[in-house]
Amino acid sequence: MNKKIIALMVIVGIIVIGVGIYWLQNQETADQDTPIQENNDGEENSVDENDSSIAIVYFSATGNTKQVAEYIEEATGGTLFEIVPEEAYTQEDLNYSNDDSRASLEQNDPNARPEIANTIDLTSYEVIYFGYPIWWGDVPKIILSFLDENDLSGKTVIPFCTSGSSGITTSIETLKEYRPNINWIDGARLTPSQSSVIDWINGLDI
Numbered sequence: 001m002n003k004k005i006i007a008l009m010v011i012v013g014i015i016v017i018g019v020g021i022y023w024l025q026n027q028e029t030a031d032q033d034t035p036i037q038e039n040n041d042g043e044e045n046s047v048d049e050n051d052s053s054i055a056i057v058y059f060s061a062t063g064n065t066k067q068v069a070e071y072i073e074e075a076t077g078g079t080l081f082e083i084v085p086e087e088a089y090t091q092e093d094l095n096y097s098n099d100d101s102r103a104s105l106e107q108n109d110p111n112a113r114p115e116i117a118n119t120i121d122l123t124s125y126e127v128i129y130f131g132y133p134i135w136w137g138d139v140p141k142i143i144l145s146f147l148d149e150n151d152l153s154g155k156t157v158i159p160f161c162t163s164g165s166s167g168i169t170t171s172i173e174t175l176k177e178y179r180p181n182i183n184w185i186d187g188a189r190l191t192p193s194q195s196s197v198i199d200w201i202n203g204l205d206i
């Protein structure tokens, strides 16, 4: 075979291999566009990096609801907001065995509306995950303070709670009765387990 033809074939071969390598590298970059994270159980989940329509709002006195809220933040890419009490709850305040503790007194007073230290602006959010601990089977009164200060009419709000054992049903009834103009989605009692939180979110019909 003519030397010129052989040289031409070598050049064409090099170009074909070069284009192939370039294409393969681009494919790898495209695959990385959807971030993948592993949860604590070693399962992989696709993560919505930043969903500007979702907010996660929570009150947590001892950290359980906060942990769940952070898992929801990670799984949805939403923005996290903490309802911060003007006066932090001490361990003694939270003593439910004492009828005179701050939490007991607040819970037994229908007009109690504990003050909130921070302002949370939810006007730009359409879907709100709304978390709280169960106190005596119901929402802590600061949750009602929050609903007094924030008009969530027409928004989709998904309640979630943590508790020792009580379910979420009574608290959802309270919320629906207090603010009937909110589009309440039936929420759930959750435990601070990332995989169960992700399963719950994936099963929501929203």
Ligand SMILES: Cc1cc2nc3c(=O)[nH]c(=O)nc-3n(C[C@H](O)[C@H](O)[C@H](O)COP(=O)(O)O)c2cc1C
Pocket (backbone or CB within 6 Å): 059, 060, 061, 062, 063, 064, 065, 066, 094, 095, 096, 103, 104, 132, 133, 134, 135, 136, 137, 138, 162, 163, 164, 165, 166, 167
């Ligand atoms: C004042 C008070 C009342 C509570 N009442 C209940 C209750 O009625 N039923 C229940 O299962 N757990 C009850 N608990 C337990 C909390 O719901 C549970 O520990 C929750 O996960 C705390 O959430 P947090 O760490 O986000 O504050 C109560 C806790 C406190 C401090």
